[in-house]
Amino acid sequence: MLRTALRNVLAHKARLLMTVLAVMLGVAFVSGTLVFTNTISDAYQKSSEKGFEGVDVAITPDGDQDDSANPGEPPRLSQQVLDKAAKVPGAAGVHGVVTGYAALSDKDGDLLGNGFSNLGGNYYPGADGKDSRYTLTEGRAPQNAGEVALDSKSAERGHYKAGDSIRVSVDGPVRTEKIVGVFTTDDGNVTAGGTLALFDTATAQKLFAKPGQYDEIDVKAAAGTSQAELKSAVDKILPAQAKSATGQKLADDQAEAIKQQMSNMQTALLVFAGIALFVGIFIIANTFSMLVAQRTKELALLRAVGATRRQVTRSVLIEATVVGAVAAVVGLAAGIGIGAGLRSLLNSTGAVVPDGPLVVQPTTVLVSLLVGVVVTVLSAWLPGRRAAKIPPIAAMNSVHATPTTRGLVVRNTIGAILAAGGAALVLAGAGMGGDGKGPMGFGAVVLVIGVFVLTPLLSRPLIAASAPVLRLFGMSGKLARQNAVRNPRRTAATASALMVGLTLITGMTVIAGSLQQGINKMAADGLKSDFVVSMGGADGSRPLSPEVARNLGKLPEVTAISPLRASAARVGGDSDSLTGVDPKAIKDLVNVDFTEGSFSALGGTKVVIDSKTADRHHWKLGSTVPVTYEDGSAGRLTVGGVYEGNQMIRGVMVDYATVTPHMSTVADFQVMLRTKGGATQANKDLLEKSLGDNPAIKVQDKKDISDGIAQVFTLMLNMLYGLLAMAVIVAVLGVINTLAMSVFERSQEIGMLRAIGLDRRGVKRMVRLESLVISLFGGVLGLGLGVFFGWAVGELVSNALPTYELVLPWGRMGLFLVMAAFVGVIAALWPARRAAKLNMLAAIKAE
Template sequence: MKKIALRSVAAHKIRFLLTILSVVLGTAFVAGSFMFTNSLSKTFEDLFSSVYSDVDAVVSAKPGQPAPPLELLGELEAQGGVAAVNNADEQQVVFATGQGDPLRTGGAPAVITPYYAGDDVAGPPTPIAEGREPRGADEMVLNATAAQEHGVQVGDHLIAVDPEGRREFTVTGLYSFDAEVGGYIGGAVAPEVFAEEYSGGVLPRGAWVKAAEGTDRQQLVGQLQKEYPQLEVRTGQAVADEATEAVKTGLSFLNYFLVAFGLVALLVGTFIIANTFSMIVAQRTREFALLRSLGASARQLTTSVVLEALLVGVIGSALGVVAGYGLVHAIYAAMSAFGLGLPNSGVGLTPEAVAVPLVLGLLVTVGSAWAPARRAGRVHPVEAMRSGDQSSSSSLRGRTIAGAVVAAVGAVAAGAAVFLGDATTGTRASILGVGAVLLIGGVFLISPALSRPVVPVLGRVIGAPFGAVGRLAATNSGRNPRRTATTAFALTLGLALVVSLGMLGATMKNSVKDSVESNITSDLVVTGPQDGGFFPVPAGAVNAVASVDGVADAPAIGLSPVLIDGMGSGGGAGAAYGEGNVTGALGVTVSEGEADLSTPGVLVDQPTADAKGWAVGDAVPATVMGTDTEVPLTLLGIYEPNVVLGPVLLSGASVDEFAGITGGGNSHMVDGLVMVFVNGDGSVSTQELQDRVKDATEKFIVADVLTPTEFAGQQAVMIDQMLNILYALLALAIIVAVLGIINTLALNVIERRQEVGMLRAVGTHRRQVRTMITLEAIQIALYGAVVGALLGLGLGWAFVTVLGDDGLQGVVVPWGLVGVTLLGSALVGALAAVWPAMKAAKTPPLEAIAD
């Protein structure tokens, strides 16, 4: 039976090629996801190791404690066994040319650090490659890679914008730095200049210490721990290991996210594999009957088909791993082309990256082929002497009843999630997720029965202009509802996800527009750059805005690292804080207390106050993210829910109480203003006011001056970018679905060889045969698209409704996307039919009839 299985695959290469390709696509994405995240993890591990390899000890504040004073550097230098001490701090900036053109980093860091040379270096070496080290207050050196990327030369002038304002520097030299990522821009100034301009008198990131010759690293750490018990003293390697572990934790989510799309593609592939083997088993009925008559047992026939599936799975999965390897190289090449290159530490070809896709590919292939293999084993010698596909003759009643029950349970669960108002959003979303899975499964089971009345109608409408050929295509599409439904469902699943995401995106954009229109009452909004990463509006820009002639006031909100009883403003950020009349600029209704943001304290929205049982005047607990140090704050007021502010708002006066506390998360974001609301005094038009504010903030490079409508449009563009990434990932499932249509049609043409030959014999032209096959493909694709669009609209409505408590307002149906989806599906069907239609048209009439 092994020989029979191998010969069957060898004899029907074309039959299995597209099936193997569907396995390759899914496993390649899974393998590539593991390899890419493993490679990124190794890259950052190497980077951190490179940065800290020469650091013998790192001295910093313990979590939750104030940052040590700058004077600690001198104290450490005076310690025995210490050769050098460096300030480990850095300042995030935006660099621009002397003409004010920003230097883009593609999301990589742009920082200014203190520069140490020679024996004063306690960290990674940064030797001068050209020019000299910085000395004066307006001098800076730049990493050579960034200088080459942006055409910066020694003697050029650069602008550096920080959260306080802007400073101008002359580039006196270029230095080499091994531990950098693509796009990274590292400016460095003299240590005393950094201390004066950027340190604030403290060491937020601590100090790096180099051991003197003859002093062991562990000995130095032990000595400093004993000398400074109030501080945290660790080896550089320990800090590198901790940073690497944090990166791995973050990358694990990326890996799960990417693997999920690979699994969707594999799930879609299961329908192709099941369909392919079902048709092959039906077409080989005579062969199996002959084997049974010669003594082959049912078990042997089943094993034979399983072996064929196993062979397909092994080849497809192995090629998928190879393709995943190539995919990672392609990603790195693309990132380098766009200036986002990372040091290539090699593709993460770990045992996990190879074993997981191999096992998944084999399980999916063999599992999908199991039912057809069982059918092959049930073939009886006498019964099987008839040719043709008998699979369509079995009743769909049991399957349809089961599907209706499953779909009904799923619909009830989804409905419960939608109308279960007292539960949390997370609980409702979980219930809806279970309901969605059941509903999708139920639709799959009832799809054959549903196709019986729907597909002929679609066929008659689509085939009407083509006369008899159109009617024949409509009849053919409805002959085998199981096959039609299974082929179409691969497309159904992919398009249901696309439409659901489209509805979510359209609703998000509409919610942003409504939120801006209903909550932002100011004439203008000034923000930091929105092209990736966080950067605040410089304090100097805020002051410049307030001094513009025609500006009445300019309240602002920022992000802090502070959590109020564990709550922030959403999105993983800490609590927002306000300066000036923020509540007035956002049209916030204060129901209890006052919104005096010049007084230390906090405001919360009414639902939060009710849930916590808080009243105005109560002391509420506040902590810095990543620490356990608790600071009580007075509840100043309670306001009605506001989408922009979120559940909590710190007063600007209270932020200073946390400025000295170090911790994890976004602790560097204290005093980071993200939006300034500009109210005019009515003396000039909004357009004139916008021009004046732009002129006043132009020198700060990063300040975007927008009307509320423009601000809403900017947020909508960001949502579209996010959706485009998700659509691109879902395109893999659509491609696999297209392969399924091609495969089904190709096998269908082989199965109907006699029929096509008879049509050709009675006068049907080749063009008419091609048209018939193409119309059948379009009908299958459209049926899948219609079911997918309806399913996607229903699930999308449910998810948007459940997420209503998180700021989504109303349900927006993306009719344009639905229309494009349906038209695109028809085009997909036509393209999928090209090769099978050509193959069918070339069928020799007499030879086919004689078969």
């Protein structure tokens, strides 16, 4: 039986090729993901270890301590702490570290770096006049105000050298600094494409902290002193709200954080690899079902000469094992290439990855081989078992060819139960709010499986609906429709492969379009301001100098302006924050509905709060609220109004004159304003010019805010389209495979059709139309399920985004249907050509 199985594999090489390709693509996706994420993780971990080479013990403020007297950030470290650390037994030297946000402009006025890692720091010279963290490759270290040193990567990207001037923004206003030096660093943020600007310590403290304060103190151990011993000595001089950690612990923690981030990426990518493999299961099962059907008499003969059912099943599984092993080995090799290619692609986008070897772990090899073999064997098990059950005499007489009525009834009953149960779970999850993700996800999987089981039943009425169009193509169209419904199980498996991909693509498109509509409505409903000014960066919440609001307020074109100034506080005993605003201007800048009171009461110790906060504390108009400010001082506020909050406007709003005296560092996170003539491009240009055309500051109108949020969704959607393209490619292979094997199976029939007058063009048209109908059938099912899942997910999203509303992207859905048709046409090219080339006499004589 083993020899028979191996002979069958060699005899059907061409017919198994598409199955090998489908498994290979899935395995390549899995192995490529593992190689890529392991390589990136290893490179970043080694880079982070380098970054901590000069740190044996680090002292940092401890924000985890529960200090009821002070809800603000823990105090920075003082010069006294640094002096004490330098004198502890076993300390060979110390570095005082100051860090903050520093955006650099290139020579064209654009922002250097990727926006979320534009860092500034201090050059802290030791006894030898050098900072061991940074190696100067050009010029000297900064020593005075107005001087800066750049990392070599940023200098190269911006075409800067020592002696040049560069525009720098720390909290809004632009500073022009002289570049006095260029240095190299192992900082992971810089190697990943960010920027790092170094100032002398005194200047860095003025910019990012306060004179005499540090964000971190790094202590170097003397020879013969371990990190643990040094930490014990350092712990004795720690002030309140400060903590210490060894350099090894910091490196391990950062390595673990990197590993976790890579694990999340790996999981997401493996999900799409799983989808591709899931789609591949349909192809493999279809291929082996057709191969077994074509070899029915051969298998019956084996049974007649003594082979048992188990041996017949085993021979099919041996074939599947060989196919899976070959596909897995080729897929592993392709995956290693994909992993290397993805790393190069990442580097080409500007997101520089630290240098390091390509990592192919033994687990990657093992998982790839197991995935390829196991998926193929499991997919082939049912066809093999079905073949073994056929009695030899029945097989010889082809009595088995038509599925029994009882079998179809059982299949349709199971499918109906699964589909109904899955739909019920999805609907239940949609009504459960944030707790419905689990039931909805499980229900979606069950529903897809149920629809797949029901697909043979659904194929007849849906394909029959295409009859009026197919009649236009004469006999070829009629034959194509009959061929498509002749074997419903085969048609179902072929269409289902395409259905899965289109379900996901359609669902995500519906969700993205609906989110965009909700965000647009939120911006339009929540804001009256023409423009919102904020610092750049990934989240736009960098501190903004109060000078920005003052300068903009002096412009005659500005009719109303208010800073938004956040300050940590305890409100009613809960950790919260107060948002300081201009009480006279805020009513003209935001649009909220009040359930009690109004903005006119805002001022002094009177505040307005959102309804959720009020309900949580049972506050109402006139309630007195205890508050502990950022600096620890206590006070009482009075509720002057309760409003309905939204995603853009919520929380406790207070007069900024009340909260400012309690802030350790006065800074805004946004400035809202209105201008004469509204949100015109001329007004936007005027505001940007008044801010010095600063690339680090964003001036946005409502559309810009919506587009900025939507850009994230669009980027994610495009990435998901790219990842799901793998599943669609596998589905195309499935259509090609089914048609090619179907043409071989129907060789005699095609020969007869040719003999009675159907020309080559008619044969080609018949095969193409059959492929088109099957693909459109899968496309219609995918669109229907995708819209349903998009609606269900939207019900969950609407709890967090009240302005969310379902939007059906008819244009894109039509495009997806056209793409499904295109898939059918492309997939049929080779099988149709092959069918048309059949010699009619040889085909008629074929078994």
